[in-house]
Amino acid sequence: xxxxxxxxxxxxxxxxxxxxxxxxxxxxxxxxxxxxxxxxxxxxxxxxxxxxxxxxxxxxxxxxxxxxxxxxxxxxxxxxxxxxxxxxxxxxxxxxxxxxxxxxxxxxxxxxxxxxxxxxxxxxxxxxxxxxxxxxxxxxxxxxxxxxxxxxxxxxxxxxxxxxxxxxxxxxxxxxxxxxxxxxxxxxxxxxxxxxxxxxxxxxxxxxxxxxxxxxxxxxxxxxxxxxxxxxxxxxxxxxxxxxxxxxxxxxxxxxxxxxxxxxxxxxxxxxxxxxxxxxxxxxxxxxxxxxxxxxxxxxxxxxxxxxxxxxxxxxxxxxxxxxxxxxxxxxxxxxxxxxxxxxxxxxxxxxxxxxxxxxxxxxxxxxxxxxxxxxxxxxxxxxxxxxxxxxxxxxxxxxxxxxxxxxxxxxxxxxxxxxx
Ligand code: PA5
Numbered sequence: 001x002x003x004x005x006x007x008x009x010x011x012x013x014x015x016x017x018x019x020x021x022x023x024x025x026x027x028x029x030x031x032x033x034x035x036x037x038x039x040x041x042x043x044x045x046x047x048x049x050x051x052x053x054x055x056x057x058x059x060x061x062x063x064x065x066x067x068x069x070x071x072x073x074x075x076x077x078x079x080x081x082x083x084x085x086x087x088x089x090x091x092x093x094x095x096x097x098x099x100x101x102x103x104x105x106x107x108x109x110x111x112x113x114x115x116x117x118x119x120x121x122x123x124x125x126x127x128x129x130x131x132x133x134x135x136x137x138x139x140x141x142x143x144x145x146x147x148x149x150x151x152x153x154x155x156x157x158x159x160x161x162x163x164x165x166x167x168x169x170x171x172x173x174x175x176x177x178x179x180x181x182x183x184x185x186x187x188x189x190x191x192x193x194x195x196x197x198x199x200x201x202x203x204x205x206x207x208x209x210x211x212x213x214x215x216x217x218x219x220x221x222x223x224x225x226x227x228x229x230x231x232x233x234x235x236x237x238x239x240x241x242x243x244x245x246x247x248x249x250x251x252x253x254x255x256x257x258x259x260x261x262x263x264x265x266x267x268x269x270x271x272x273x274x275x276x277x278x279x280x281x282x283x284x285x286x287x288x289x290x291x292x293x294x295x296x297x298x299x300x301x302x303x304x305x306x307x308x309x310x311x312x313x314x315x316x317x318x319x320x321x322x323x324x325x326x327x328x329x330x331x332x333x334x335x336x337x338x339x340x341x342x343x344x345x346x347x348x349x350x351x352x353x354x355x356x357x358x359x360x361x362x363x364x365x366x367x368x369x370x371x372x373x374x375x376x377x378x379x380x381x382x383x384x385x386x387x388x389x390x391x392x393x394x395x396x397x398x399x400x401x402x403x404x405x406x407x408x409x410x411x412x413x414x415x416x417x418x419x420x421x
Contacts, residue, residue, distance in 0.1 A: 010233035035401035037183030042213035057200035070098035071123035074186025090203030098135030127164025212379020238391035318344035319372035
C-alpha cells in the first residue's frame, strides 16, 4: 500500500477493504454540507482577500515586533503548528493569547510586550468565545494605553463576515477585518484568513502552503476521475483507523521524531478529537514526540494495554541543518562506532527501530510518509488530515463539523460566573 515517492504515502502492515462507492457518497455529502467549504478551498479561496492578507502582513512587519494572535481551538492551533514546524524568519514574532484563562500566562505575555511595538489579530468565528473575548479586553487596554488614538489601526479582526459581537465591534471601530468563511468551521480553517494572516506575518510563504494543499486536492480529484479512491493515502488512512477502532483499538497515538512538530500534534488532536468524539464513541487521539517520548509513553506503548495503535508521521528526505558525530580521543563515552555519522541518520534509525519494536510488541503502526519537511508538504499534510478526519467521522456515523459537547462546560461556567443574559 504505497504511492510514488514525490507524494504523501500511507503504509501499514494490515490489509484493508475500501468501498469506493461509499467514499464517493461521503465526498458528496461533505461537498454539499453547509460546513464543507474547506474541501475545495485550496482552489476556490478568495484571491482578493489573499492579496490583502499579504499586503497587511507586510505592513505589520514594518511597524510591529510582535503580533499577538488571540484565539482558541481552531482559531489558533493550525497556524501555531505551521509556525513552530518551520520557524520562519520575520521581523515580527507571533505570540498567542486567549487560549487559556490563566493570569500567569497573561502576565508572561505582558512582560514580553513591555516597550515593544505590537499589533493584535483577534480571531473568533463566532465572535463570542469567552477566553479570547477576555484576552482581547486586556490587550486592547494595553494597546490603547500605548498608542492612544492610533491603537485601532493596530487591531486586525478575523471573524464572520456579517454576524457576532466581534464583527459588530470591528465595524463600529473601523478595525481591519478578515473573514472566516461561513461554510468552514474553526478546526478546518487554517487555510483561511484565520491561519493565513499570522502565517504571512511570521514569514511563511502562504502561496506555497496553498499550493501544497492544492496538490492533495488534485490527487483527490484525479482518484475520483480514475476510480482509484481506494489507493488515495488519506482514504486508506481513514479506513484503516476505522477498521482498527472496530477491532477494539480505542486510542491512537500520533508520533513524530521532529520536536518542531509538537504543535502539529496539538492541531491533529483537536481536529480528530472534536470531529469524532461524539455520541459516546470515537478514537481517543493523543500525541507524542520521540525520542523523548520513548522514555515516557514509549514504555506504555511497548508493554502496556494492547488497545492502542500508532500513527507515525515520517519524512523520506532529511532537509534542514545536519550534524556529524565528532571524533573524540580514547572513545570515553563508547560512541566511537557513531563517529562521522549524521545525526539525521541516527534519528532515522531510531524511527525504524521504534516502528519494528512497536509492531513486534503488538501495536499496529500506520506510517504517513511525506517527502521533506517543508512548507509545500505541510500544506499537503493539513489537507490530508482534514480529508481523512472528515471521512473517518463519516465512517463512524457522526457529524465531523459540529462540537455540541463543548457547550456543556460553557453553560456551567456561565452559571458559576453569574451571567444573566
Ligand atoms: O474547531 C472549532 O470549531 C472550535 O475549536 C473553535 O475553533 C473554537 O471553539 C473557537 O471558536 P471561535 O472561533 O468561534 O471563537
